[in-house]
Amino acid sequence: MFDFLKRPVQAFQDFILLTGKAMRNIFRGPHYGDDILIQMDAIGVGSLMIVMLVGLFSGLIMGQQMARALRTYGATGQIGYIVSVALIRELGPVLVALLVAGRNASGMASELGSMKVTEQIDAMRALGTDPIQKLVTPRLIATAVTLPLLTIIADFLGLVGGFLIAYFQFAVPFSQYWTPAWQNLAYADVAEGLVKPFSFAIIISLVGCFYGMRTTGGTEGVGRSTTKAVVVSSIWIFVTTYFLGKIFVNMR
Amino acid sequence: MSGESVLRFEDVCLWFGETPGLDHVSFEIAAGESRIIYGAAGSGKTTLLKTALGLLTPDSGRIFVFGEDVTGLKESAWFGIRARMGMLFQEGGLFDSMTVGENVAYPVVNSLAYRLARHEANGEVQDKVREVLRFVDLEQTFDKVPSELSGGMRRRVGIARAIVTEPPLVLYDSPTAGLDPITANTIVTLILKERDLRNAASLFVTHRFQDGHLMAKFRYNPSSGQIEAASQDGDKPGRTKFFVMNGGRLVFTGTLAELQIAEDPYVRKFAK
Numbered sequence: 001m002f003d004f005l006k007r008p009v010q011a012f013q014d015f016i017l018l019t020g021k022a023m024r025n026i027f028r029g030p031h032y033g034d035d036i037l038i039q040m041d042a043i044g045v046g047s048l049m050i051v052m053l054v055g056l057f058s059g060l061i062m063g064q065q066m067a068r069a070l071r072t073y074g075a076t077g078q079i080g081y082i083v084s085v086a087l088i089r090e091l092g093p094v095l096v097a098l099l100v101a102g103r104n105a106s107g108m109a110s111e112l113g114s115m116k117v118t119e120q121i122d123a124m125r126a127l128g129t130d131p132i133q134k135l136v137t138p139r140l141i142a143t144a145v146t147l148p149l150l151t152i153i154a155d156f157l158g159l160v161g162g163f164l165i166a167y168f169q170f171a172v173p174f175s176q177y178w179t180p181a182w183q184n185l186a187y188a189d190v191a192e193g194l195v196k197p198f199s200f201a202i203i204i205s206l207v208g209c210f211y212g213m214r215t216t217g218g219t220e221g222v223g224r225s226t227t228k229a230v231v232v233s234s235i236w237i238f239v240t241t242y243f244l245g246k247i248f249v250n251m252r
Numbered sequence: 253m254s255g256e257s258v259l260r261f262e263d264v265c266l267w268f269g270e271t272p273g274l275d276h277v278s279f280e281i282a283a284g285e286s287r288i289i290y291g292a293a294g295s296g297k298t299t300l301l302k303t304a305l306g307l308l309t310p311d312s313g314r315i316f317v318f319g320e321d322v323t324g325l326k327e328s329a330w331f332g333i334r335a336r337m338g339m340l341f342q343e344g345g346l347f348d349s350m351t352v353g354e355n356v357a358y359p360v361v362n363s364l365a366y367r368l369a370r371h372e373a374n375g376e377v378q379d380k381v382r383e384v385l386r387f388v389d390l391e392q393t394f395d396k397v398p399s400e401l402s403g404g405m406r407r408r409v410g411i412a413r414a415i416v417t418e419p420p421l422v423l424y425d426s427p428t429a430g431l432d433p434i435t436a437n438t439i440v441t442l443i444l445k446e447r448d449l450r451n452a453a454s455l456f457v458t459h460r461f462q463d464g465h466l467m468a469k470f471r472y473n474p475s476s477g478q479i480e481a482a483s484q485d486g487d488k489p490g491r492t493k494f495f496v497m498n499g500g501r502l503v504f505t506g507t508l509a510e511l512q513i514a515e516d517p518y519v520r521k522f523a524k
Binding site: 114115118119123124126127128129130 | 302305307327328330331332334335337339341342343345346347348358359362363413
């Protein structure tokens, strides 16, 4: 009767097993330091420019839209507060995570998928290396370190973007923008803004690697895995941000 | 011929859903022996090799590698055993992200012994890698990446990587498939050379009759560097045996002479 549930449940179980093994390998040798650095370069440095651009423009857009709404109440002075809270708590982490999911979850799925279909993963096992230790754990560590850093950079540039709009278009003075933007931030906001990218990093790297590692069916299969990795990680980012947001809202 | 047992399958079954991958397969190989495995595509040849290497886990039956029962062994326990087996994958299975030299060095650098000694033996590894690449006549490709090589060259690098640790058992998965006859013969010559110089046991999956014929009737002459005709197995009768697989079952086991007079129509197709 519930046969249609078998496959998704099986896949979820496989995913949890992969997660467990990848996490356990963080605390267990052998460690592949070179691979972690290479991945950090690919994910962190590689995404830096696009993340900076998107951060800046999301600030510009928010400043523009919010200032118009606030002006009807004569409250354009509050623009810094609104931009900083919305960006740091929600938009910054989610936008950066979606970008990195598009860039790197797909990259991981296609790279590992190609390795799977050309028997390189089997060869790795045959040559005495644990592919999870060598391929998945370095990507997990690298994403978990770089995604929060990218988010901080995007948040800051977003604030700058909001300021540019407030200052040049709505004549809000420097301190009137930055003081509320800074003072209204509670530690809980900053914590939320860092817990989220950390969680998204785990989702992006593990979903990307998971679909890569279970690729079958040649080059066509690699394409399918890549698409699935992006779609599934994006969905999980939205679901997770909702529930994490809920937790943080209830905490205050 | 009776050396110690290198690999033994006892009634091994493996299912992929409803289709049989291996269906009650039993055989034994002793040190220095070769088995040529013929069979149509999807008859279980690659599955057999992957099961011997622990990449696939059988549903029932027992497997012994170097006399040790490896049935149901954990993945981490397999690593030590696999260090004593070489495997050539169908397309070479080389790592794209590494150079040829790094690929061939990989089994050495990742072995437990090397990790314990750590870096002290770096120069030795380089020498060893160059020596093995010279064995397959590809020393000049040391710094190239696999995508720059032709299909035949990639398989030769794959052979180099499989034998760099001098394993007592080497598994060859269709090393000649899809290659022109000249390149295919070069590869079989290499496998003969490896067998006759080091006396390693091997499992050789192929669907070319000539490959098995060469393995059984020829030997490598170290002084001339060429292969030459010998009587069946030269002075070692019964060293090379033939398997024919169909639908996961071993439908034929025997020598070249027995294969050539087999009556089964499926088996006959592989006897020329």
